[in-house]
Amino acid sequence: MTPTGEEITASVPVSAPMRAAKVRAATEHTTVGQVETTPDGRVTITCACGMTLTNGPTWSLDEHIRLHRAEARFLALAAVAPEGIPRLVAWPLAPGVDSPA
Numbered sequence: 001m002t003p004t005g006e007e008i009t010a011s012v013p014v015s016a017p018m019r020a021a022k023v024r025a026a027t028e029h030t031t032v033g034q035v036e037t038t039p040d041g042r043v044t045i046t047c048a049c050g051m052t053l054t055n056g057p058t059w060s061l062d063e064h065i066r067l068h069r070a071e072a073r074f075l076a077l078a079a080v081a082p083e084g085i086p087r088l089v090a091w092p093l094a095p096g097v098d099s100p101a
């Protein structure tokens with residue numbers, strides 16, 4: 001018999017540090033204010049972290065917001081992931097690569 005998603009979740013606890021990191025990333029990377037249009041026609045909105053998110057020639061503002069949040073979540077989770085966990089991306093990041101604030 002194959003276990004259900006609930007059974008798998010119950011038997012494999014998510015660590016408190018990883019849960020907290022995910023919540024922290026979501027909290028620190030919410031958009032604030034209203035969308036503004038720049039004189040050159042781009043649309044922007046500010047993130048709670050201070051970064052200005054914008055559309056570009058080949059991406060929408062929504063795509064930038066989604067990418068920004070995904071990167072923030074990745075950095076936060078990767079920083080607290082248990083040692084020895086198999087990774088798709090080498091950690092820590094190489095020198096010169098932006099790291100979580």
